Amino acid sequence: MSTNIVAEQSSAAAAEQTNTAAALGKQSRTGLLIIGASQSGVQLAVSLRALGFAEHITLLGDEDHRPYQRPALSKEFLQGTVESESLIFRSSEYWAEHNVDLVKGEYIVRIDKEADGSGVAHSSAGKQFPFKRLALTVGARARKLEIEGADLDGVLYLRNADDALALKARVADAQDVVVIGGGFIGLEAASSLQKMGKNVTVLEFGPRLVGRAVGEETAEYFLQAHRARGLDIRLNTSAARFAPDTAAGKEQTRVAAVELKDGTVLPAQIVLIGIGVIPNTQLAEQLGLVVDNGVVVDRFALASDGTTVAVGDVANMPNPVPGSKTGERIRLESVNNAIEHAKVAAYSLTGRREEYAGIPWFWSNQADLKLQIAGLCNGFDQTVLRRDKERGKFTVLYYRQGQVIAADCVNAPLDFMAVKNALAKGQNIPADAAADPATQLKTITTGS
Ligand SMILES: Cc1cc2nc3c(=O)[nH]c(=O)nc-3n(C[C@H](O)[C@H](O)[C@H](O)COP(=O)(O)OP(=O)(O)OC[C@H]3O[C@@H](n4cnc5c(N)ncnc54)[C@H](O)[C@@H]3O)c2cc1C
Incomplete structure (x- = not known):
């Protein structure tokens, strides 16, 4: 199986780049600029076309890959049981046929915006993307663990395809893995790596697993179930530092061990850190939008300026569950939410007001x-x-x-x-x- 999610040499791919270049060359103003080409951004574009939104759409992201599904990165993709091509959301032909320019590898650093919702986004490479309306589907980034040795080779995170490729590249040479964080991503990756024959230890800072998302009974069930399957899980445990390989003749750049706060030393050729994510609110802040653990949006996915929509992992929205307390807000990190929330935003952008349909749900496969x-x-x-x-x-x-x-x-x-x-x-x-x-x-x- 290819480990390269990027690979794509079709003529449609060339057309995609050409379309984009032409659009940029004319400096034409796209009808909607969607910043963030992942689960929410893709769904927003697809839903808009399904609703008959006729304006040109630019779906722009900073990754060099075609938009792909993240859940497999900690599961099937890591284990090598799925073809990378099957993770791609939509073919280049689809985007071309639906008048959507897919722009890859452009990181937006600044946006100038007018009161009517139009404006220009500027990328770190100096390109400009003029738009009539703006959607922020910029998701979240991995929270970093800043301790000694955090920059050693082999200390890794798992948020995107490049992270997954970096992890896969090191798996063959590693026997001992320490996963830091007993949340969903940590436990999924730990289970996958264990299945691949690695000695895996999970360190959880808190008194139980998956602290935020489930109740005590479920957390305890997972603790016992994983331990019964041979995972070494240590609660109330933190890493003090990551230590390099100091064997004679070795460069001291590769991680070799994790030293715990109680002085225990665990061998580790890979350290995988999964301690949660931080919503990417930098652009919203620069735009002066209200931000509070995400971009604050109303029931129709509209940010505080009344024109920009913000969707998915980055959005802090009113709790959509019927009967929930008035005024209660929530930021959800799930595929189902990205999809349902994008549909709400698509209605907003086509002038309709439809609230979140259905009930939030989530899945996690661990062994x-x-x-x-x-x-x-x-x-x-x-x-x-x-x-x-x-x-x-x-x-x-x-x-x-x-x-x-x-x-x-x-x-x-x-x-x-x-x-x-x-x-x-x-x-x-x-x-x-x-x-x-x-x-x-x-x-x-x-x-x-
Ligand atoms: C390893 C892993 C496993 C998961 N497993 C599950 C699961 O089993 N079930 C489940 O429901 N959910 C799972 N999730 C969560 C799910 O994938 C996310 O909730 C979903 O991807 C959120 O989509 P999004 O589009 O809102 O944000 P993201 O997927 O984070 O996408 C945001 C995109 O915007 C880009 N971007 C950010 N800033 C800029 C900028 N300034 N300029 C240009 N581009 C920018 C980012 O690089 C990224 O490509 C998993 C996530 C991961 C990482």
């Missing part, structure tokens, strides 16, 4: 553990555990004042679907009846 989360568990006051040890199924339902609001489902797709459907229809799944794992949740759903 044979297939987690699916429906809804958001924020503010729960009761949980119900359903466990079928024989079949390896595990579900936690979350309730607020007797109403189901979310569920974490491991290898339990029927539970996931039942909760997701109930939430979407404003129904309930009574807690007392849900506790019996032999009962199918869809048969006890109540309400209209």
Whole structure:
């Protein structure tokens, strides 16, 4: 399998570059400039065309790759079980046919914008991209761990394709891997690397795994399940420094060990850091938009200037779950959110006002553990555990004042679907009846 996500030599690719060059040469003003060519940006362009948006669209990103799906980077792509071509969202032919200029490898550093929403974006290479309307789909970047040795070769992150390629390039020469951060990305990558025969240790700073996203029962389930599968997971543990290989004759640029705060030294030819992300709000700040853990947007994905849309990982939006507290805001980092939020923004840009449809959901595959989360568990006051040890199924339902609001489902797709459907229809799944794992949740759903 090729490890190169970039490779593409079709005539459409050439046309794509030519279209762009022509458009730039004339300095024509694109109808919509989408900055950030990933899950949200791609979906926004696709949804706009589906809604009949007739203006020219420029989909611009700083990566040199054609827009690709990120989830596989910590899973199938890392393990080498998927063709890189299958991660590409849309063919170059699609973009050409839909009058979308795909611009790769341009990092926007500044935007001049008028009150009517039009303006000019400037790239670090000195190019200008004039636009009538602007969309920020710039996502998030990996949070860095600034400790001694952080710049050693082999200390890596996993946010984009280049990160994944760098990791893959080092895997063959490494036997010991230390993953820093017991969140989704860390655990997915740790499981993949373990499957590839590496000795993997996961260091989690907090008292439990996946702290922010799931409740205690699910965190504990994952801890036990991963330990049972041989992952060395250490909670309440931090790295003090990364140490280079000091063997005679070796250049001291490659990481060789992780020294913990308690003095323990773990050998590591790869250190993978997954300690969360920071939303890319630099452009929004420069534009004077309201920013608070992301670009603050209204229910229609509009930023505080009333013309720019911001979508996906970068956006801080009103909680879209029906029945959530008024004024509660949330920034979600998931594929499903990027897609649904982009659809909301597409409606806005075509003059319609449509709110977020459906219920936020998320998945994470770690070894044979297939987690699916429906809804958001924020503010729960009761949980119900359903466990079928024989079949390896595990579900936690979350309730607020007797109403189901979310569920974490491991290898339990029927539970996931039942909760997701109930939430979407404003129904309930009574807690007392849900506790019996032999009962199918869809048969006890109540309400209209
Ligand atoms: C390894 C990995 C595994 C994941 N697994 C899952 C999963 O299993 N399930 C799930 O639901 N979600 C998963 N996610 C999360 C999901 O991929 C993200 O939520 C999604 O990609 C968000 O899309 P986005 O377009 O909003 O932002 P991003 O995907 O972050 O894209 C933003 C793009 O904008 C570019 N950009 C930023 N600033 C500029 C600029 N100034 N100029 C030009 N371009 C710029 C960035 O380089 C990037 O290409 C995973 C993410 C990663 C990294």
